[in-house]
Amino acid sequence: MPTLGAIADDFTGATDLATMLVARGHRTVVTVGTDAFSDSAGSRTVRDADAVVVALKSRTAPVDEAVGTSLTALRALREAGCARYYFKYCSTFDSTPRGNIGPVADALLAELGERRTVVVPSFPATGRTVDQGLLRVHGELLAESPMRHHPLTPMRDSHLGRLLTPQTGHPVRLVGLDTVRKGTDALRSALDAP
DSSP states (O other): SEEEEESSSHHHHHHHHHHHHHHOOOOEEEEEESSSGSHHHHHHHHOSSEEEEEESOOOSSSSSHHHHHHHHHHHHHHHOOOOOOEEOOOOOOOOTTBBBBHHHHHHHHHHHOOOOOOOOBBBGGGGGEEETTEETTHHHHHGGGGGGGOOOSOOOOHHHHHHHHOOSSSOOOOOHHHHTTTTTHHHHHHHHHH
C-alpha cells in the first residue's frame, strides 16, 4: 500500500518527482489523472507502490478547475491508503496573482484539516534555488530570467513571499536556512511567531 501520495500540476513535474523517488528506492507509480484508481489493473498497481504521483494539467488551468482536480486527486490518494501528501508545483513557481499554487495549497490543507505547509520551490539539480526568499534560475533572479517572458505566467517578481501572499488566505512567513539548522524548537518558534 502506498504511503506517499503526490499531486503534480503537470506531467513533467510528476515524472521529475517520480524519478527522484525511484532513485531513493521507492516503488513509484505515475498516473495521468485519477482514472487508474478505479480501473482494476491500475488500482492493483497503485496498491503495490510505495509512492503514487498523480499528474494533472492544472498548472495553467482556471483556478476553480485546478482546485477541483487537485481535490479529486487527493481524495483518490487517501482512498488508496496514502498517509503523507506532497503538492508538486513548478520549481519556477509559475503562477498568477490569483493562483494556482496558493488556492490549490489552501484547498488541500483544508481537506486534510491542516493549518500550514512548507513552500520551497527549489530544484537544485535543474538550477532552481531559493536564498533569503528569492528564487533564482541558474543563479539569475527569476524576474530577470527568461521566465519573465512566459506567455501564460510571466514571472516579474523573484520574492516568494510577495508571489504567494496574494494567492492564499494563510499567513506567509519567510524562514531562513539558519533557523532550520537550529532545530525543531527554533523552527516551530519561527512558524508560530505573530
